[in-house]
Amino acid sequence: MKSYIGIDWGGTLLRVGIVSSTGKLLKKETVRTAELSKPPMFLAKIKELVTSYRSYSPQGVGIGAPGIVNIPRGFIYYLPNVPGWRNYPLRDALRKAINLPVVVDNDANVFALAEARQGAAKNYQRALFLTLGTGLGGAFILNGKILRSTTSAGEFGHVPIHYHGKPCGCGGTGCIETYLGNRYLIARYKKIRNIKNEVDVEEIYKKALHKEKPALLIWREFSLYLGKFLAGMVNIFNPQAIILGGGVSGAIKVFKPMVMEVLKQQAMWPNLKNLKVFRAQMKDSGVIGAGLLAQEGHLEVL
Template sequence: MTDKKLIGVDLGGTTIKFAILTPEGEIQQKWSVETNVLDEGSHIVPDIIESINHHLDIYNMKPEQFIGIGMGTPGTIDRDKGTVVGAYNLNWKTTQKIKEQIEQGTGMKFALDNDANVAALGEQWKGAGNSAKDVTFVTLGTGVGGGVIVDGKLVHGLGAGGELGHINVEPGGLACTCGNNGCLESYASATGVVRVARKMAEQFAGDSQLKQMLDDGDDISSKIVFDLAKENDVLALMVVDRVCYYLGLALANIGSMLNPTYIVIGGGVSAAGDFLLTRVDKYFKNFAFPTVKTSTKLKLAELGNEAGVIGAASLALRFAD
């Protein structure tokens, strides 16, 4: 393997994370800058270029010492053209010619993909996926995203491959931001957990701190729900069980379709750890095809916030000699 380096960029709505990595995926330097979404996001790409060039100066490095740059971004992506449109949390409403600008501004080759996809690549390469060729990654954050890796390659379909949050788990159920009803995202995302809690509290008449908080109009979060469940709050335990039921059902369907080596669960909700994993695994084993129950393993993500930059950097390996 070459001794040239990789650059990974993880573009988020509040922060842009950067890292310089070896071709083996080891982070050597990392830094971040604030995402400036003003003026229709017109500052974002110039800020990325300026930050990369500035840090190359700091580390006394030149573009020819790099294989290339990979980036994960929200929005609708044309990977061949290197463009993004519709990343509304970045204020990008029109098509952004990112590849063209960054290659001109840095003198390095550039590749990009969806942010959930690159996080999947990161976990598959250096995290819980253990470099297995077949890994599915599900991230439980504000929404539910994910990435599907089959035989070492991301599944894109016609552009919407890997939209795991929109597997239907309850036909006619809670409304989803996508316009459908009953999507996994409506139940297992951080906001979904809160929605399930509010709905279940309406029919709950017993003694529960969670019920009291909801009745009093207190703000609650998925973390509060899980923390109360760990303290044996009756309603919170019921909510967690319902969420894990839906998640286990969705993952069983994924498993029965793809039979990956690992299904990796990441994102903020996964911070509940084994308390979440054991309950999801119970329902996964209830619903999955018999062979899948014994061959596909559920795991918690391991890389945290570094999954994005590591996975993004792996995109640039396509430029390696």
């Protein structure tokens, strides 16, 4: 059976795995992204992993990169949350280093590809995907095809929602990502509680389950931003499903009822009649999607 290498490159962790031609994950490992901050370190590590996977005879490599990519050329323009990468020909450099075909796409597209082929979105013609993590990634699938351009499309996290807002990794200010990203939630929570010690989003979620007031306030604000933003997306795309992935989506139990309330108040009601909002169900969709990407071999740009 043919197999492919899938690389899910996140702001914090890089996950690499072997994916079968039927989309099964056969092996997986995790590397800290900080260890791969420069292209030569990245190439050396991937080469080492590819060599260790020789017994699987992989046919190619797919990469989901966390940023703005020229998709037909596999060229990285920049990665908003990973410094040290700018204007780099990743596909060509890696192909030369490992002597295998390489395909590079945006990480949210790769997540959406896995969910559309074998996960939560299989039964929908129009599905919107959001990854809620360090940033806010997005993708839109229409009749099984991802909305792609030669550079980027579906960068929903960079919809500006304030005239004067915080600077964003994309170079703009006031993007929705700067209100929903995990760093923002953590900083806001620490400020409200006036604490200095480290907390994570999971802790803020657990505190909210126990009805702690500052934690509830964080999720109320989060829901207001996410709900208003999703209402805009619903009015534009009229999706049948909105699928939420990424670490922050783990708090869906707390924020979904409030988000649905905001949606009801703000979105065009006929578009809400059959809308489903739920959390991604697949484990390792980033790695599997990247493996499927390698199998597809080339990317259609709409």
